[in-house]
Amino acid sequence: MKRRPRLLLSAPAYWANIWAEPLERGGIDLSVYGRDSFRPEEIDYALSFRPPPGLIKSLPNLKAVFSLGAGVDGFLVDSDYPKHVPLVRFVDDTLSREMATYVVLHVLLFHRNQRALDDAQRKGIWLQSMLPRRTEETRVAILGLGEIGTLCAERLRDFGFAVSGWSRSRKRVEGIKSFAGKSELGAFLAQSDILICLLPLTRETKGILNAKMFEQLPKGAFLINAARGGHQVERDIVAAIDSGQLAGAALDVFETEPLPDSSPLWKHPKITVTPHIAAISDPTASVRTVLDGIARFERGEPVPNVVDIERGY
Numbered sequence: 001m002k003r004r005p006r007l008l009l010s011a012p013a014y015w016a017n018i019w020a021e022p023l024e025r026g027g028i029d030l031s032v033y034g035r036d037s038f039r040p041e042e043i044d045y046a047l048s049f050r051p052p053p054g055l056i057k058s059l060p061n062l063k064a065v066f067s068l069g070a071g072v073d074g075f076l077v078d079s080d081y082p083k084h085v086p087l088v089r090f091v092d093d094t095l096s097r098e099m100a101t102y103v104v105l106h107v108l109l110f111h112r113n114q115r116a117l118d119d120a121q122r123k124g125i126w127l128q129s130m131l132p133r134r135t136e137e138t139r140v141a142i143l144g145l146g147e148i149g150t151l152c153a154e155r156l157r158d159f160g161f162a163v164s165g166w167s168r169s170r171k172r173v174e175g176i177k178s179f180a181g182k183s184e185l186g187a188f189l190a191q192s193d194i195l196i197c198l199l200p201l202t203r204e205t206k207g208i209l210n211a212k213m214f215e216q217l218p219k220g221a222f223l224i225n226a227a228r229g230g231h232q233v234e235r236d237i238v239a240a241i242d243s244g245q246l247a248g249a250a251l252d253v254f255e256t257e258p259l260p261d262s263s264p265l266w267k268h269p270k271i272t273v274t275p276h277i278a279a280i281s282d283p284t285a286s287v288r289t290v291l292d293g294i295a296r297f298e299r300g301e302p303v304p305n306v307v308d309i310e311r312g313y
């Protein structure tokens with residue numbers, strides 16, 4: 001009789017409780033890294049978000065690795081990742097929709113001056129002078145027009161904002177202006193009143209949200225980063241806000257997570273800090289994706305959302 005595929009889960013303990021039963025029902029045996037003893041050669045598949053360096057390489061018979069999140073930088077930061085093993089990232093409508101609610105929320109809070117109005121309310125001031133700029137004259141610009149960036153762009157377009165996106169390849173999305181490649185980055189930034197980062201974290205995009213980029217934005221632009229902390233240079237963000245080049249920022253991700261107590265971002269009046277919660281992968285959807293992926297690998301069929309490891313996303 002054919003042996004059931006065995007999956008190694010390397011993730012916080014609460015994930016193991018969520019995954020155990022549906023995997024068992026789906027015909028998959030589960031080993032939990034750090035909890036169960038297992039023989040490395042028996043592991044067929046691995047599931048993680050940020051596996052310990054060297055773990056994936058230590059599994060000689062791996063057929064594929066699944067990411068619990070949309071980003072796979074937590075795997076590729078490990079220089080020992082075995083490049084021949086397919087890496088499947090998590091793509092899900094629910095995740096994209098939740099990301100879009102985060103992005104739309106922070107665009108609207110800035111656009112409608114809501115923070116200043118909250119402050120005025122606390123002081124009992126009837127602050128009618130703070131009318132927002134007209135929506136159709138407000139240029140919202142998205143770095144990364146992929147799964148999540150495209151949905152965010154469409155949502156913001158539907159509110160009437162002037163929306164553009166920057167990606168490696170040219171895009172055709174109704175009502176969205178597409179800028180492509182390094183040669184068009186300057187022109188893209190020059191028309192970004194609200195800049196949103198939804199890029200994957202790769203060699204090319206690490207530290208991209210830095211002083212050099214902020215100088216190319218219109219004065220008083222607002223920054224939203226819901227992608228990865230490695231995209232941003234936090235001291236440059238603070239300096240750009242303090243000089244007035246940036247009006248403020250909403251940040252969901254940080255160079256170090258959890259954000260250290262000593263970080264000036266916590267108490268900066270023009271920075272909104274959220275604890276990497278723009279969207280959390282839905283466990284039911286991720287179980288479904290992994291079961292479907294394993295079934296396809298076992299049948300020798302193509303599997304969607306396999307990452308290009310050289311490109312990094």
Ligand SMILES: NC(=O)c1ccc[n+]([C@@H]2O[C@H](COP(=O)([O-])OP(=O)(O)OC[C@H]3O[C@@H](n4cnc5c(N)ncnc54)[C@H](OP(=O)(O)O)[C@@H]3O)[C@@H](O)[C@H]2O)c1
Pocket residue numbers: 069070071072095099143144145146147148149166167168169170181182198199200201202204205226227228252253276277278279280313
């Ligand atoms: N904060 C959270 O809770 C949370 C939750 C989920 C996801 N995320 C993050 O959200 C980000 C976006 O995820 P996604 O699924 O939308 O990614 P994706 O589908 O892979 O899209 C990536 C986009 O970035 C573009 N891009 C990549 N490298 C580029 C470069 N060097 N120059 C120009 N454009 C480049 C790609 O261009 P092409 O289309 O031309 O290839 C693509 O449009 C990731 O960083 C992910 O980790 C965060």
